[in-house]
Amino acid sequence: MxxxxxxxxxxxxxxxxxxxxxxxxxxxxxxxxxxxxxxxxxxxxxxxxxxxxxxxxxxxxxxxxxxxxxxxxxxxxxxxxxxxxxxxxxxxxxxxxxxxxxxxxxxxxxxxxxxxxxxxxxxxxxxxxxxxxxxxxxxxxxxxxxxxxNPVPALITRTLTEVLPKAADASFEAEDEAGTLFAAAERRGHYAGVINAFHHYADWVMEEALSDLRPAYPAVSDGTVIFWLWGRTVPCTNPACGIQTVLTTTWQLSRKVGELAWVSPSVADGEVVLDVISGQRDGQAPTSPKVGRGADFQCLNCSQVIREADIRQLALDGLMGRRLIAVHIDTGSRRLFRAPTESEILAANVTAPEDLPEVSLGEANQYIAPPRYGIETFLDLYTSRQALALATFASHVARVQEKVITDGGSKELADAVSSLLGLAVGKMAQYNSTQTFVRTRRGPSAATGAFGRADLPMTWDFAETYPFGSSVGSWATVCQNLLRALEFAPMGSGRVALxxxxxxxxxxxxxxxxxxxxxxxxGYADLSDYFYMWHRRALRNVHPDLYRTIATPKTGELxxxxxxxxxxxxxxxxxxxxxxxxxxxxxxxxxxxxxxxxxxxxxxxxxxxxxxxxxxxxxxxxxxxxxxxxxxxxxxxxxxxxxxxxxxxxxxxxxxxxxxxxxxxxxxxxxxxxxxxxxxxxxxxxxxxxxxxxxxxxxxxxxxxxxxxxxxxxxxxxxxxxxxxxxxxxxxxxxxxxxxxxxxEQEGELDPESRFAVRWWEAYGWSAASFGEADKAVRPLGISVDDVVRAQVATSQANKVQLLGRTGLDRDWLPSRDSNPTAWEAVHHLADRLIDGRGELEAGQLMGALANLQDPARALVYRLHDLAAKASRAGDQERYNALISAWNELLRLGSTASTDRGLF
Structure with a gap:
């Protein structure tokens, strides 16, 4: 309990x-x-x-x-x-x-x-x-x-608590039952009809969008595209160079064991050449041109560092561009990277629709960085092909409400399906902008969507996902994942107002x-226009009260x-x-x-x-x-x-x-x-x-x-x-x-050896200090330095005293084998076994043996964290925080541990 x-x-x-x-x-x-x-x-x-x-x-x-x-x-x-x-x-x-x-x-x-x-x-x-x-x-x-x-949260909550309940128990049957996206999906429960209809019309939207967008996404002969990788470019500021250099944070494409991949840059005939190396068992990527923690980059030709201030000015002058670096392909049997073809480069440079709103990002601030680099509107966060794709999907979603009713569905069903599809367009946008980056790891590399944090940072390299594939950011994946939320959607009665x-x-x-x-x-309202522009295009006829303005309201936000x-x-x-x-x-x-x-x-x-x-x-x-x-x-x-x-x-x-x-x-x-x-x-x-x-x-x-x-x-x-x-x-x-x-006060309730350790640690941390200072500190507690040493709280050598607890601890220590067990020992043996040892099981076994040391040990952890915070000892803060985070689980494990089974 x-x-x-x-x-x-x-x-x-x-x-x-x-x-x-x-x-x-x-x-x-x-x-x-x-x-x-x-x-x-x-x-x-x-x-x-x-x-x-x-x-x-x-x-x-x-x-x-x-x-x-x-x-x-x-x-x-x-x-x-x-x-x-x-x-x-x-x-x-x-x-x-x-x-x-x-x-x-x-x-x-x-x-x-x-x-x-x-x-x-x-x-x-x-x-x-x-x-x-x-x-x-x-x-x-x-x-x-x-x-x-804000219309974005209003739409989310309205869909869940007002629109979906009205369509509960609606029935829907389509002649082309299975479709292309959801053939294996389970369809049951109160929202089975909504789910069936969603399957059908999501398929329809994708087919319509594919018909419109086929020239922008020509088929490739070697598999299905997972994503395209882009990097930004600027001309080198060295007057003797001037080459169009690539700004990227890494050349690494894949860290998967046996399938390492990277980009190898070189210069030929005054241009940067980017060779893609893929499927390697060993080797490593070249050093990134990014220099330090800011936005300084090294020119790939002359090696001059192009300073952040210069990059900002070049961008504001309209001289920052984008370059297609690599393509990630699923061949059916494996995933690989390769260089883009000329036809792929040409296809990527389509024209965005002219009727998309130019909503300002506002001035650069702590949450929105792109305006510092000439990226002034939300539309600028998307490549022209991404903008075209999202606008096309949204436009077809806008037709769904009327189509459902024409096909014999109720208005409640039409509103529910349209709302869900409109939200799917928003989710698709999250994974289809220049805010999408590539995460390389031991497994397959993956595109990661915007808003890992609640901000819009400046991105230098980014992924463009493929809307018609089956990987992250595709329409199929977005729709499939969205439906998983319906398990948690309630059956009730509600109203949501702007x-x-x-x-x-x-x-x-x-x-x-x-x-x-x-x-x-x-910055809720400042960030929400990222989604709002696409929601509005898809749903302004379904929820007209939410979309009276071109951008989300900013005035009045608390x-x-x-x-x-x-x-x-x-x-x-x-x-x-x-x-x-x-x-x-x-x-x-x-x-x-x-x-x-x-x-x-x-x-x-x-x-x-x-x-x-x-x-x-x-x-x-x-x-x-x-x-x-x-x-x-x-x-x-x-x-x-x-x-x-x-x-x-x-x-x-x-x-x-x-x-x-x-x-x-x-x-x-x-x-x-x-x-x-x-x-x-x-x-x-x-x-x-x-x-x-x-x-x-x-x-x-x-x-x-x-x-x-x-x-x-x-x-x-x-x-x-x-x-x-x-x-x-x-x-x-x-x-x-x-x-x-x-x-x-809690410190005053500890055993005297632990009280000494706290005071010594506050003053000297894990460093050694003179025996004389230790003697002065320990005497008011009614003990001696020898008592502290015998209690295995500290060592005394060469007229220096140093606390024990950070390294070199005996993993066999138990309070039952210690003639004078202390809270200090309990805390640091627990932390050692949890963080540096074999984890929760080993630490839990020790917790079960602490008996009446558990409460003073816990109080001591809080005291030490407080002192670490005041002294800016980040590593110690982290350890004590981790120990308390696991405390209840260690108590549970300790209660089930038994020395009779040899766990100690």
Whole structure:
């Protein structure tokens, strides 16, 4: 059974808070099971709801399923009955990335029906994104209302929660049943008719597109094209050279064992010649012309370095070109690379349609780099042939709605099939632009689509995938993968509108559950035109309300980008806070009175410092200004594992789900001194709960904001000595200070040898220092340096003392064989076996032998990670983060290990 976090408010709760009925989510959640399911959901790349279409930072489905149920049911106030409800939550997530068992779902829906005898409420998500909130609400039997200012997420969510349910149980039979794309597909369930129709009309779209595009994609004699590889070109800036040189980040084409391939560049008659070497058992690619980390490249002829500034100017002057470098072919028996033929080069240089919109990329910013190099519009991100292909597919999808109805299908079926095909065009665009790059690996090389991160970087070499093949980026592959999302599509009732969260209307009270924009972490509207231009071409007759404008709306988006607010960060932050204050005030008027609002928040990266504080203080300031009180907070795992990478780029692994209610009018003010005392008293328990739930150390400071803000937000105001309100950013710094005190207190509970090691490590890391300094450090702890050495925590040689723990550890160490086992030894033997040894099984066996050392060892890991972060010791941060990430699995493995079977 996973660890259970239980929250109770402090002694100074208001009378109203004590009287009102709390929901389960305000008291307890089985976080271990929820987080395990979220990790499983994130680990699955295909066969999930995310296959429908790309959207940014989606919340895992199991998390919303659990959160919504727990936010709706009353906490029974009694342990046995609460445990029964928590078992229901566990049942909802026990299948990880898969759907819950029908019996588990039935138990949950029966409880909700009993909770709301007059009818289940409607769930509102005013920032509907990829639709996961409302999908899970419908799975629990609730009706839904969604909105977004952005047509792309509105389309995704509308398709899932409004369009598809209306077409459920529709029947469709086609004379040419099997078709070319889906002959082996399974067709069953509520959406069998939709799937059958999708098969038929996807085939029809491909056949029509192939007829139109055949001149642009002539057949090749040696197999089927997987992708074409392109590189950018500029003239060398050396006046004595001037050759048209190729800018590429690598000449490597394939790293597959026995089928190595690369490009070998040379110069002949004043031109760069690119020979393709393929099918090699050994050898290596030439050195890339790219120099250093920026955008400097070496000329392939004279070797002069062409600086980034010069490349930018050449590009702005229209002198940057593109060159076809190689072709990746599937011969039927093997995959190979070869040089392009003259006819292939000629075919690639077609003319793009003239009616495509020229939507500006805007000025270059932290998320959109191409404008620095003269790439000014979204259309410029596509080669002319890619633009022609996408426009052709979209144009034929636009004919599908009328064709389905003409063929005898219902309008509901026509809308569903058209919407799915329109989304398929968007997914195809993700893999058919200059943002598509080639990933070389030990297996076959593969094209990787845009938006691996939420940005549009400048690309120098890129892949153009073949729309009519069977590999990544082809129409067939895109359509097949998209259909895999329908397994997760619910059967319910919903409505999705293109609307501002500050003005969305509902004719009945709603339950508000949302995952709003993350300050300046993702440029949703700025990036969405990448898809919108193709969606609009395909679907403006199906969803006319979504496509009234040439580009996605930018005004009113609740993000904090300076370039949308006069160029200043302060103005952007002020607009963000004001916008969300208005939003939260409006949502409270719509909300069901006895059900809390659930607001999920995170930042793109856990960098700490002023920038991170600004992101969090902004959303929290809006919540406090809107008179919301935080009554519960829960860290939800957002990534699959701790990433072994530099601390400066540690991705956030947790979302923070904040449970909020309108603050009671009778709430009192509080002095700064009383607030600090409440923090010290209540945060210690909250932090231990977070640690018990194995919140990653890299996310602990972020997660601790939640319980700290619970204390802050229950007062009308916290006043300083002059009687002025203490702002949220000041409160966050106090919360962070209190967290440091909690970790200090936990350090004080360690054995003396480990306490010495912590202090020594903080000062000297893994380096040796003088015996005299060690002696001074150890004496206040009531032990000697000899005691530390005998405990195998450190070594003492040549009048120098050095900690043990990073290398050279005895893999046979067990606490039962140690006369004085310490938390320090436990932590570092665990990390050694997990990361440098044989992995989880070996570390789990040791975990099972730690007994009463487990809890102090876990506390010590958090303390060491905190110290490593402050000292910028990235490698140590990564190790401690990885250890906590695996902690619960090690506990599970340890509980099943047995020394009787010789595992130790």
């Amino acid at each position: 996973g660890a259970l976090l239980e929250r109770r408010n402090g002694d100074e709760s208001t009378l109203t808070e004590r009287i009102r009925k709390r929901k389960l989510i305000e008291v307890a959640l089985p976080l271990d099971e929820i987080n395990a399911a979220c990790a499983a959901d994130k680990a699955v790349k295909t066969g999930t709801l995310r296959n429908l279409h790309k959207w940014f930072a989606p919340m895992p489905l199991p998390a919303w399923r659990a959160i919504l149920f727990a936010a709706l049911v009353d906490d029974p106030g009694e342990e046995v009955r609460r445990a029964e409800l928590l078992d229901v939550v566990r049942g909802l997530v026990e299948n990880g990335a898969g759907l819950p068992e029908q019996e588990a779902l039935r138990r949950a829906t029966d409880i909700l029906a009993a909770q709301f005898p007059d009818g289940l409420p409607t769930v509102l998500d005013p920032f509907c994104g990829g639709g996961s909130t409302l999908v899970e609400a419908q799975r629990l039997g609730l009706s839904t209302l969604g909105s977004d200012l 609307a501002d969260a500050r003005s969305i209307a509902s004719n009945r009270p709603v339950v508000v559950a949302t995952d709003p924009p993350y300050f300046d972490a993702i 993000t904090a980008f300076a370039w949308h607010h006069g160029g200043t960060k302060d103005a952007a932050r002020a607009a963000f806070i004001d916008g969300f204050t208005e939003t939260f005030e409006h949502l409270q008027h719509l909300a069901t009175p006895d059900v809390p609002l659930v607001i999920v928040y995170a930042s793109k990266e856990q960098k700490g410092g002023r920038e991170e504080e600004t992101r969090w203080s902004s959303i929290l300031s809006a919540m406090v200004a809107a008179k919301l009180e935080i009554t519960g907070t829960w860290p939800i795992r957002g990534t699959t594992e701790a990433r072994m990478r530099s601390a400066g780029s540690n991705a956030v692994s947790s979302y923070i789900a904040m449970v909020c209610r309108p603050r009671d009018d009778s709430a009192k003010t509080c002095s700064l001194a009383d607030f600090a005392r409440s923090l010290r008293r209540e945060l210690s328990t909250a932090v231990r709960d977070l640690q018990a739930a194995s919140i990653l150390p890299v996310d602990l400071a972020q997660a601790a904001m939640g319980p700290g803000m619970q204390i802050y937000s229950r007062y009308r105001a916290v006043l300083d000595q002059a009687g002025n309100p203490v702002p949220v950013d000041h409160a966050l710094r106090l919360i962070n200070d209190a967290l440091g005190e909690v970790l200090d």
